[in-house]
Amino acid sequence: MYEIVSRRELAPNIVEMKVAAPRIASSAKPGQFLIVRTDPEGERIPLTICDYDPSQGTVTLVTQTVGLSSKKINDLQQGDSFADVAGPLGCPSDLLDLPDEKLQSMKILFVAGGVGTAPVYPQVKWLRQHGVDADVIIGAKSKNMFTYVDEMRSVGNVYLCTDDGSEGFHGMVTGLMKDLIENQGKRYDHCVVIGPMIMMKFAALATREYGIPTVVSLNALMVDGTGMCGACRVTVDGQTRFTCVEGPEFDGHKVDFDEAMRRQNMYRNNPKNNPETHKCKCHG
């Protein structure tokens, strides 16, 4: 069992949890993910690691309620436990392979959207620890949906935008990216985009115009998450790749996003995914 040592709501339906998982905390690297299972009847759900603390033996997860299993996760309280937390899974960010001098010569832009903001944080934090100040665009529908802004400000240069203009730049992340590059004289050698699939698609289209190499982190459906089932396959540069062992990060200019979005919704209308109709044992 893996105890939730702290829990806080970051925004409506978005919850952060620190979970006791000492082995994972010691081996986790930026860019990797975990599989969690709330209870013996639960699904195995992949979640990107948002932070890790080897000295406390904890990993941090941020989850947005969208269906049955994410609701079960977010219903857990401090002191409750997950039945299973397994990881870290997937490949660490490619940036970790570069020598510090190379990294310090690069201008790196992160683009984070919605619940994808927290997973950007460990990468930006890692870069700061290696002497790199990255720019981070954080986009949200509205001011009250921002997460991890203060954390991100402590490790990088943050630029905010909202769809409704309630805070920061009025517009989408692609609009703010354009503003930074075309009006504020910014130039970037590398871009990392993490967020909803649709946002990653359009952010990657924009960076392609500017010729900026771009990495995206895909949140494909998974069952085992360890390289066995193939549910997470995506098409990258015309080849089928497995997100769980070859990803989750891929070249954003080569991912077939339309296919990835279609595959992500494969079980959306399954009656089991609806907390109203699916009654599992644990909820009586």
Place this chain on the structure above:
Amino acid sequence: MANRIPRVAVREQDPAIRATNFEEVCYGYNNEEARLEASRCLGCKNPRCVNSCPVHINIPAFIHEVAEGNLAAAASIISADSSLPSVCGRVCPQETQCEGSCVLGIKSEPVAIGKLERFVGDWAIENASTLPLPEITPNGHRVAIIGSGPAGLACASDLARAGYDVTIFEALHAVGGVLVYGIPEFRLPKERIVAREVEAVKRLGVKIETDVIVGRTMTIDQLLDEQGFDAVFVGSGAGLPRFMGIDGENLNGVCSANEFLTRANLMHAYDPDYDTPIYAGKRAVVVGGGNVAMDAVRTARRLGAEAIIVYRRSEAELPARAEEVHHAKQEGIEFRMLTNPVRINGDENGWVKGIECIEMELGEPDESGRRSPVAKEGSNFNIDCDVVIMALGTSPNPLIKTTTKGLETNRRGCIVADEEGHTTREGVFAGGDAVTGAATVILAMGAGRKAAKAIDEYLKSK
């Protein structure tokens, strides 16, 4: 004469009923049936069945004890060579191994060795509390086992008996490897058989830690250098599912048999009390002819789909166990032989609506000795379906290879290991599907036991 007795038929669930449930198909023998069937064995002086058994169980000896009613003695004879008789009695391809070379089979039907092994194994599970535990003298050495499938369980069990302090690390949340994620409940009951075989291994003092992905959570180097293990056995199993590389394979409604079976077996998706969804559609086509294909097609049938096997060779070449093919046909599975998919077609929303196939004919034998299928030009036709399940085997998971220095793999990505399980890295041993590619439970179990012997010799000589 003993051999005039016909082979004792085994009781099974009615096909029409079992096609709608996940209960075990075969009920197995009762005591009287087992003793009668055992009495058919001729007790050959040079038993061909023993040579055809991958782990050389002393078959005539255990069958003799069954005939005499000495089940504890029978169990003890089997346990000298096999750690998982209840499992192997259910899933071994007996018709190409022991039973395939039984002399009774020349003129009539072979002794039902598999069913007798299962009978003894199940008796041993039921009576485990009455059987004496072996005396174990701890020797102070620690061994880590990666994977809790048949290879890992067998290796752990032998090492524990020899006095080693053994820990199994399992990546998934459940113990048993392919026995829990791959083979369906209706062939191998999880609670009644697998869980209790695992309990038997734990009673020997073996520790099992789930949710540990060796290569990620901890590396083999960490196990040896930091965690204090003296040797490691890698029984991590097969890996990534293979696909055909044809158009439409990433449409919604197409999955690997591994995914389909993992949802059903490991995640209990067929049970409404569990959260994991599964989709078998109205008409499911399973591509392949092995045991995994049979398991997938029969699972789809049980979930209410009309279910079809598409296989590129003829029925004679089906690699699946004869009993599974027989059971599948009884359950109403349609077999389309000499048929190969060329494309999967989707509707406007990206869901499968059919699979285009081409007729095949058998040509010259290939390197496997089987006649190789050749496409008949222009014979393309369509099968309407809303689900396609690919059961084409697996290629090894790259995780352990890429995170372990000095561990060589061959060009197929399988770990290089000799007959005894020695790899190219000192102190690291391997066996089962991780070495051979997808094979059988009994071969994996046998490899685990050989490696246990090699590990014992290695650590004693250190």
